[in-house]
Amino acid sequence: MRLPRKPTAPRPRGAVGAVAASLARRKAAREPRVLLTERGGRPLTLAASDPAAAPLLDAAERLISAAQSGSDR
Numbered sequence: 460m461r462l463p464r465k466p467t468a469p470r471p472r473g474a475v476g477a478v479a480a481s482l483a484r485r486k487a488a489r490e491p492r493v494l495l496t497e498r499g500g501r502p503l504t505l506a507a508s509d510p511a512a513a514p515l516l517d518a519a520e521r522l523i524s525a526a527q528s529g530s531d532r
Contacts (some may be wrong), residue, residue, distance in 0.1 A: 491516050 471479050493505040493512040505512040 491519075 470476060491507060493507075493509070493515045495503045495505065497503055505515075507516070
């Protein structure tokens with residue numbers, strides 16, 4: 460016996476849905492993330508809430524700031 464589905468909000472379809480999906484993908488692409496590569500070459504993504512990600516994100520921000528300030532010269 461299957462349980463009934465929980466009702467969800469209707470999702471936009473057609474051109475409006477395509478634009479909404481595109482905006483959601485762009486937003487997700489701008490979010491900071493930590494991508495590590497394991498010894499076997501398999502990528503591993505750390506969540507931004509992971510305690511190990513905070514110092515790595517901080518170092519990446521400082522590196523980007525240094526590179527951008529160096530290009531203004």
